[in-house]
Amino acid sequence: MITNAICLAIITFTGVVLIYVRLPRWLQGLIYKFNIIADISAFILAYIVLGGTATALIAAGLLGVAISSSFYCMKEYGTPPTIRRMKKAA
Numbered sequence: 535m536i537t538n539a540i541c542l543a544i545i546t547f548t549g550v551v552l553i554y555v556r557l558p559r560w561l562q563g564l565i566y567k568f569n570i571i572a573d574i575s576a577f578i579l580a581y582i583v584l585g586g587t588a589t590a591l592i593a594a595g596l597l598g599v600a601i602s603s604s605f606y607c608m609k610e611y612g613t614p615p616t617i618r619r620m621k622k623a624a
Contacts, residue, residue, distance in 0.1 A: 539589045543596035546580055550601065569605040573598050 554562065565572045577598040584590035 535589050536592060539592035540596065542584055542589070542593035543600065546584070546593065546597050547600045550576060550597070551604075566605070566608070569602070572605070573602050576601050 554565070557565070577594045580594040580597045581590050584593055
């Protein structure tokens with residue numbers, strides 16, 4: 535159950551990052567500015583989409599932690615070079 539939740543969280547987080555990179559700059563700035571709304575909405579949507587089970591709850595929690603930590607790292611250390619390259623390719 536926990537292994538499935540970790541795999542679901544990793545896959546969902548990867549999808550969120552890929553979607554975030556493809557968004558227009560003004561929308562990225564809005565999400566970056568109000569990142570608590572992005573955390574809460576990602577948690578709720580992941581819980582609903584993943585089925586509303588205990589595994590989905592654990593995966594959604596891990597996804598929320600991953601998104602919060604990535605926004606914190608982006609604020610403290612800047613955008614990672616990988617995401618900068620992905621934005622140039624888009």
